[in-house]
Structures are given as C-alpha cells and as structure tokens.
Amino acid sequence: MQHWLMKSEPAAFSFDDLHARPGRTDHWDGVRNYQARNFMRQMRRGDQVLFYHSNCEQPAVVGIAEVVREAYPDFTAWDPKSVHFDAASTPDAPRWFMVDVRWKQAFARAVTLTEMKGMRELSEMPLLRRGSRLSVMPVTGEQYRAIVDRGMKRRPTE
DNA sequence: GCCAACGTTGGC
C-alpha cells in the first residue's frame, strides 16, 4: 500500500466538503501539473491519502482519505466553461487525469505546517522544501505514520 | 496583499 499527500485550498474544497459528498467520495479534478498527474497515475485503490489544507490561515494536514478509483481522464479539461479547461486535452487523447478519493478519518487535531517543519522524520518531505508547489506527492510509510500519530494524539505532544 | 519560487510558453 502506498501513501500520498494531496493539497487542497479549503476555500475551494475542504476536507469537510469531501465528507459532505455522497458516499463521502469525490473526484480529484483540476490537477494541471505533470509531476502531480504522474503521481496520481501511480495511485492504487486502497492507497492512503493525507489531506492537506493549503493557502489558508492554518496550513495543515487535517485527516485521511483513501483512493477508491484509480486514474481516469479529468473531464473538466474538456469543458470550455470550466476554469480547468484545456483545449489540448481531448476525450481521444486526454492529457489530464484524476482519481476518486473517499473521506476516511478526521484527525483529532490538525497537524500544522509549522509543526511538521519541526519533525525530524519529515525532513525529506517535498512539502517542506522551500518554494515547493507540488500538489500531489508520495509520502513514505515512516512519514505517514509520524503525521497520523500526531493527528491522532497517540503520542504525547510537546 | 506581498512576493519568492516555480513551471510553462514562445520568440529567436
């Protein structure tokens, strides 16, 4: 099983928004970056996803989601009215892809970006690199467990 | 709202 981190701006689509969807499930549309797209295509059903709130008052991982459908064409790229429209992507030759994720569990408390910067286990995370803009990234099992442990308060907080 | 860092575009 693989682990991932996916960013979303809560003003656009929050972890609570995902919870409110039918089946607590939605498609992850709008990724328009090749590296992030390629990571999504590597996702497999059952992979665990850290849901990260970006570009907001308190950037943080707020909970866990799960991949329930593997990569398929992002149809919002074909819709001229969509902000994610891309004329270069067609149904015959889709350029962009998305996966479906299901809300799984909210953290007891958010694990903030500031806090993550102080965690030794996370020193290699792309998320913490200066200027990192990658919106979908792999997370190692160790990094995943370290973050979930914090979020679930299974470990005394400093 | 600012602005540094990044990815993409397009002229050459």
Added chain:
DNA sequence: GCCAACGTTGGC
C-alpha cells in the same frame, strides 16, 4: 534548445 517573460502557487 536557450532563456526571458509570464502566470500561478502558497506561505507569510
């Protein structure tokens, strides 16, 4: 294929 200009991301 280079690289300046541009638009976007996202922390602060």
